Amino acid sequence: MVPSARGEHRTGAAAADVYLEVQRSAAFQEVRRRYRRFVVPAFVAFFAWYVGYVVAATTAPELMARPVAGAVNVALVAGLGQFLTTFLFTWAYARHARLRRDRAALELRWHTQELTRGVNGGVS
Numbered sequence: 458m459v460p461s462a463r464g465e466h467r468t469g470a471a472a473a474d475v476y477l478e479v480q481r482s483a484a485f486q487e488v489r490r491r492y493r494r495f496v497v498p499a500f501v502a503f504f505a506w507y508v509g510y511v512v513a514a515t516t517a518p519e520l521m522a523r524p525v526a527g528a529v530n531v532a533l534v535a536g537l538g539q540f541l542t543t544f545l546f547t548w549a550y551a552r553h554a555r556l557r558r559d560r561a562a563l564e565l566r567w568h569t570q571e572l573t574r575g576v577n578g579g580v581s
Contacts, residue, residue, distance in 0.1 A: 475572045479565065488561050495553045503546055510535050 479485055514521050514532060521532035 472573050475569065479569050479572070482565075484561065484565050484568075488558055488565060491557045491561075495550065495557070499546055499550065503542065506542060507539065510539060 513535070521530065521535070523531045525531060525534055
């Protein structure tokens with residue numbers, strides 16, 4: 458049985474209402490708040506570190522050329538530090554998501570699917 462275009466539009470509008478309701482919910486706002494509390498400071502810190510490296514490399518070549526150990530200089534250590542911090546931030550983000558957001562987001566997802574099933578009359 459193929460629903461009419463008018464019936465599909467109402468079902469689509471009802472599903473959209475479900476998503477708007479979920480977006481306004483306290484549970485969704487909490488998931489978003491937890492996400493922002495990690496991502497914004499992490500982005501600021503990493504971006505400042507990256508810009509600091511680039512600025513130092515272009516404005517203070519004598520500092521960057523200073524030897525640390527043998528042929529290893531400050532620029533090489535800082536450049537490798539960029540890679541290290543990328544991996545550290547990735548690990549920290551994954552850990553934060555696993556411990557602080559994944560369960561709440563999954564519960565919210567299941568709740569949303571239950572609501573949309575009700576709107577669509579149980580049709581998958």
